[in-house]
Structures are given as C-alpha cells and as structure tokens.
Amino acid sequence: MPELPEVETIARGLAPELEGRTVTGVTVREARLRTPVARDFAARLRGRTLGRMGRTGKYLVTPLDDGARWLVHLGMTGRLTIGAHRLPILHDHVELRLDDGRMLVYNDPRRFGRLDVLDAAALAKVVGPGVDALDATLTGDWLFARARGRRTSVKALLMDQREIAGLGNIYVSELLHRAGIRPRRRAARLTRDDCARAIAAMRAVLDGAIARGGSSISDYRDGFDRAGSYQDDHLVYDRAGEPCRRCATPIRGVVVVGRSSFYCPTCQR
DNA sequence: CGCACCCCCTGCCGGC
DNA sequence: TGCCGGCAGGGGGTGC
Numbered sequence: 047m048p049e050l051p052e053v054e055t056i057a058r059g060l061a062p063e064l065e066g067r068t069v070t071g072v073t074v075r076e077a078r079l080r081t082p083v084a085r086d087f088a089a090r091l092r093g094r095t096l097g098r099m100g101r102t103g104k105y106l107v108t109p110l111d112d113g114a115r116w117l118v119h120l121g122m123t124g125r126l127t128i129g130a131h132r133l134p135i136l137h138d139h140v141e142l143r144l145d146d147g148r149m150l151v152y153n154d155p156r157r158f159g160r161l162d163v164l165d166a167a168a169l170a171k172v173v174g175p176g177v178d179a180l181d182a183t184l185t186g187d188w189l190f191a192r193a194r195g196r197r198t199s200v201k202a203l204l205m206d207q208r209e210i211a212g213l214g215n216i217y218v219s220e221l222l223h224r225a226g227i228r229p230r231r232r233a234a235r236l237t238r239d240d241c242a243r244a245i246a247a248m249r250a251v252l253d254g255a256i257a258r259g260g261s262s263i264s265d266y267r268d269g270f271d272r273a274g275s276y277q278d279d280h281l282v283y284d285r286a287g288e289p290c291r292r293c294a295t296p297i298r299g300v301v302v303v304g305r306s307s308f309y310c311p312t313c314q315r
Numbered sequence: 316c317g318c319a320c321c322c323c324c325t326g327c328c329g330g331c
Numbered sequence: 332t333g334c335c336g337g338c339a340g341g342g343g344g345t346g347c
Contacts, residue, residue, distance in 0.1 A: 048340070048341085049340065049341090052340085078323095078324095079323095080323055080324085080341085080342075080343085081342095081343095104341075119341080119342090120340095120341085121323095121324095121340090121341050121342080122324090122339070122340055122341050122342095123324090123325080123326090123339090123340085123341095124341095137325085154324095154325095155324075155325050155326065156323085156324045156325050156326085156339090156341090157323080157324055157325080158323070158324070158341055158342075159341085160342095196316090196317090197316070197317060198316085198317060198318085202317080202318085207341095207342085214340055214341070215339095215340055215341090216340060217340095261340080263339085263340060264326090264327080264339080264340085265326095265339095265340080266340075283340095303317090303318070303319090304318080304319070304320080305340095306338085306339085
C-alpha cells in the first residue's frame with residue numbers, strides 16, 4: 047500500500063507529535079509479522095525518549111535517546127496512528143503508550159509490515175543502498191547511467207528499491223504516463239531525454255501526492271487516521287478501459303514483472 | 316542477470 | 332444469497 051508519499055505524510059504528521067515524548071509502555075499483541083517482532087522489541091523501546099521521526103524510502107525511522115533507531119515498514123496494509131487510549135480492535139498488533147497520555151497503534155490486517163529497534167549499522171542493512179526518490183542528487187543523467195546495460199524494463203528498474211527507494215506500483219505507473227514512456231520499455235533503450243523527463247515526472251508526481259496527503263485506494267490512512275486524496279488525481283493507475291485524461295484513448299492494463307501496470311498507448315511509447 | 320513463480324496474510328470483489 | 336477464485340499498494344527467496 048504505502049509508497050513514498052504516504053510514508054512521508056505519516057512522518058510529517060507524527061514527527062512533531064512524537065518528538066521529545068517518552069515511551070511509557072509497549073504491548074506486542076501479535077508478533078507474527080512478515081519479519082517477526084523481536085522478543086526484546088518492547089524492552090528496547092520502553093523508557094526511551096523519541097527523536098524526530100523521518101522517512102527513508104518506504105521506512106519510517108525514529109532516533110531514540112540511546113542511539114538506536116525505531117523502524118517501521120507498513121507493508122501493504124499497515125497503519126500507524128496516534129490518538130487517545132482505546133481498547134484494541136481487530137489487527138491492532140502493537141501499541142506504544144506515551145507520557146502525554148496518548149498511544150500509537152500499529153494495525154495491519156495482512157501482517158506484511160515490520161517493526162524493529164536497530165543500531166545504525168543494522169538499519170543501513172535493512173534499508174539498503176537505494177537513493178531516496180526525493181534526494182536532490184537524482185538526475186536524468188544519473189538514471190541514464192544506471193540504465194546502461196540493464197536488460198530489465200524501465201518499470202522494474204524504477205521499482206527496484208536498491209536503485210531508487212520509495213517508488214511503488216502506483217507512482218511508477220503515474221510518472222511513466224507523465225513522462226510518455228511505456229512500462230515495458232527496456233531500461234537500456236531509454237534516451238537521455240527520456241530519463242530527464244522520467245525524473246522530472248517522478249518529482250512532480252511525488253510532490254503532488256504529498257500535497258494531497260497520499261493516495262487512499264482502500265487501506266491507507268495517515269498518522270491521524272485520515273485518508274489521502276491523490277487517488278482522485280491518478281491519470282492511469284487502476285483506470286484500465288477508462289479514457290486517458292489527456293487524449294481519451296482507453297487506458298491499457300497489463301502485467302509487467304508480476305505487477306499490474308497501466309498506461310496510455312497513445313501518450314506513452 | 317532477469318524473471319517467473321512461490322511465499323508471507325486478510326479482505327474484497329466479481330462471477331457463477 | 333453464498334461460495335470460490337483471483338487479486339491487492341510490499342518484499343524476500345528459489346530456481347531456471
């Protein structure tokens with residue numbers, strides 16, 4: 047579910063609420079996430095004061111006062127919300143109580159997410175080498191260089207978190223439409239100009255989505271349990287058969303490297 | 316190396 | 332109406 051704009055929205059919303067707060071209690075109700083919650087998770091978080099929550103790729107990262115980092119990945123259906131104390135509801139797997147009387151709840155029906163407390167070295171391994179999609183060093187020339195000699199599709203390259211961290215299925219479809227590039231195009235066949243347009247489109251799409259609080263297709267909610275609205279601005283994602291908003295050609299839905307993909311056969315080549 | 320395919324899970328939707 | 336198959340925004344592993 048959550049890609050960069052959704053994770054960024056959560057981080058921006060929760061950071062000022064959490065900074066300086068101390069974790070007074072932790073309850074792990076269900077540890078069987080995709081990566082199981084470690085046995086000492088609660089012990090490593092309890093009593094810690096939280097620093098400023100940030101985002102790298104699709105990970106939420108919060109520094110702790112002992113030098114470790116609290117890490118959250120939302121998988122497909124994870125939600126991390128702050129609010130008044132309440133009784134647990136279905137799929138409330140982890141609960142953090144704060145010294146201001148509120149609590150943070152991690153709810154995740156599919157349990158594909160991850161919660162961990164890691165030192166800097168372990169965190170770097172988990173997060174991987176990918177350059178964050180909003181990093182200013184990403185340029186068309188950078189992408190052009192990374193695409194040289196690659197036999198894979200442009201879609202697979204852009205979705206590869208070891209290359210660019212933060213893009214997922216929705217935003218790759220959206221940015222490729224704006225850049226005029228079909229998702230199955232071989233990465234190595236991108237021109238320098240294609241790459242420049244792709245990077246510019248990526249920034250425009252991500253900035254637009256963040257401004258709208260992310261896309262809420264079904265599950266996504268921000269840190270205050272509010273939906274985003276960028277799904278109303280989608281030009282191609284999940285619009286197979288509907289008219290292209292630029293040229294009215296029916297949008298095509300195809301499968302590329304195992305993921306549903308959407309493009310306009312007229313606007314994209 | 317790249318990809319198809321499998322897995323992890325629950326929920327929802329469309330077809331019958 | 333009810334059941335069942337297919338599919339879903341993520342990521343990791345295997346084997347060809």
